[in-house]
Amino acid sequence: MFFSKPIDAVISERKSIRTYKDLAIPKKDKSAIKDFMSGDMQTPFNSEIRFEIIETAELDRDQLRSLGTYGMINGAKNFIAGTVKKDSTPDGKISIAAEKFVDYGFALEKIILYLTDAGFGTCWLGGTFNKAGFAKKINVADNEMIPAVTPFGYEGARRALVDRIIRGVARSNHRRQWSESFFNGNFATPLSIEEASVYAKPLEMVSIAPSASNKQPWRMLKDKNTKLFHLFLQRTKNYPKIPFGVDMQMIDIGIAMCHFELTCRELAIEGHWQKLKSAEVLAGISTPLSGADISYVATWVA
Ligand SMILES: Cc1cc2nc3c(=O)[nH]c(=O)nc-3n(C[C@H](O)[C@H](O)[C@H](O)COP(=O)(O)O)c2cc1C
Numbered sequence: 001m002f003f004s005k006p007i008d009a010v011i012s013e014r015k016s017i018r019t020y021k022d023l024a025i026p027k028k029d030k031s032a033i034k035d036f037m038s039g040d041m042q043t044p045f046n047s048e049i050r051f052e053i054i055e056t057a058e059l060d061r062d063q064l065r066s067l068g069t070y071g072m073i074n075g076a077k078n079f080i081a082g083t084v085k086k087d088s089t090p091d092g093k094i095s096i097a098a099e100k101f102v103d104y105g106f107a108l109e110k111i112i113l114y115l116t117d118a119g120f121g122t123c124w125l126g127g128t129f130n131k132a133g134f135a136k137k138i139n140v141a142d143n144e145m146i147p148a149v150t151p152f153g154y155e156g157a158r159r160a161l162v163d164r165i166i167r168g169v170a171r172s173n174h175r176r177q178w179s180e181s182f183f184n185g186n187f188a189t190p191l192s193i194e195e196a197s198v199y200a201k202p203l204e205m206v207s208i209a210p211s212a213s214n215k216q217p218w219r220m221l222k223d224k225n226t227k228l229f230h231l232f233l234q235r236t237k238n239y240p241k242i243p244f245g246v247d248m249q250m251i252d253i254g255i256a257m258c259h260f261e262l263t264c265r266e267l268a269i270e271g272h273w274q275k276l277k278s279a280e281v282l283a284g285i286s287t288p289l290s291g292a293d294i295s296y297v298a299t300w301v302a
Contacts, residue, residue, distance in 0.1 A: 008204075011205050018162065020075035020153040025120075049104055074162070098250045106258045171214055186285050275299070
C-alpha cells in the first residue's frame with residue numbers, strides 16, 4: 001500500500017490536532033500530497049470529488065480570518081478542501097445524495113491517513129470553518145460544495161486552551177464499547193472478538209475512527225449465514241441531521257468504511273462494498289434496535 005508502516009499503526013497514530021507550529025512545509029512534501037490526491041481515489045459509490053491544497057500567505061491574518069477557523073485552529077497555514085457535486089431534482093431543487101458524503105468521508109480520511117503517515121497533524125472540520133472563504137480559494141462552481149476541510153502541518157508543542165476544551169467536551173480520548181457498535185446476526189446480540197475472527201482488526205480500526213462530535217454513529221452487523229458485514233448509520237438523537245447542508249454523520253460512515261477497507265486490504269481479506277436491497281437486509285434481522293433512528297448504508301461482501 002501507500003503507507004510506510006502498517007495501516008493499524010497509522011490509524012492509531014491519528015488524532016485531531018488544533019495547534020500547529022509556525023513552520024513552512026517543504027515544496028516536495030506538498031507536491032507528494034498533490035500526487036497522492038490525484039492518484040487512486042476510488043470510493044465506495046464512485047462519486048466525483050476533487051481536492052486541492054489551500055495555502056494562506058505567511059502571517060496573513062485577514063486571509064486566515066476569512067477561512068473562519070481562526071481561534072479554533074491555531075497556527076495552521078495549509079488546508080485541504082474538496083468538493084462534491086450537487087444534484088438538481090426535476091423540480092429545480094438542489095439536494096446532495098447521502099452517498100456523496102459517504103464517499104467524501106472515505107476519500108478525505110484516506111488523505112488524512114497519508115498525511116499522518118508523512119508526519120503531519122490534521123483535524124476534520126465540518127462546522128467550524130467559513131464555507132464561502134474556502135469556496136473562493138478553490139473556485140468552487142455553482143454546482144459544487146465543500147462538505148468539510150482539514151488543516152495540516154506540524155503539531156504544536158503545547159495544546160492551545162481551546163484545543164483542550166474541545167477535546168474535553170467531545171471526550172475525544174474515549175470511544176464506545178465494542179458491544180455498542182458491533183453485532184452478530186441481530187442488534188440484540190453483541191459480536192464477540194472471537195466471532196469477529198479475521199475481522200476483529202478491521203472492526204477495531206473502525207472503532208477508533210474520528211467522527212463529528214465523537215458520536216461514532218456506525219453500527220456493523222455480521223450476517224448469520226454468510227460472509228456479509230452490514231453497515232448502518234444510527235443517527236444521534238437531537239443531533240442536527242444536516243447542519244449547514246452537510247450530512248455530517250454520513251461523512252463519519254465514509255470514514256469508518258475507509259478504516260475497515262484499508263485494514264482488510266492489508267490483511268489480504270478480499271471483499272468489496274455493495275448496497276444490497278435494504279428491505280432484504282432488514283428482513284434478515286430479527287430484532288431491530290427499537291426506537292433508534294437507524295438506516296442501512298452498505299454491506300461488505302467477502
Ligand atoms: C465529519 C467530522 C467533522 C468534524 N468537525 C469538527 C469541527 O468543526 N471542529 C472541531 O474542532 N473538530 C471537528 N471534528 C473532530 C472531532 O471532534 C474528533 O474527530 C473527535 O472528537 C475524536 O477525536 P480525535 O480525532 O482526536 O480522535 C470533526 C470530525 C469529523 C469526523
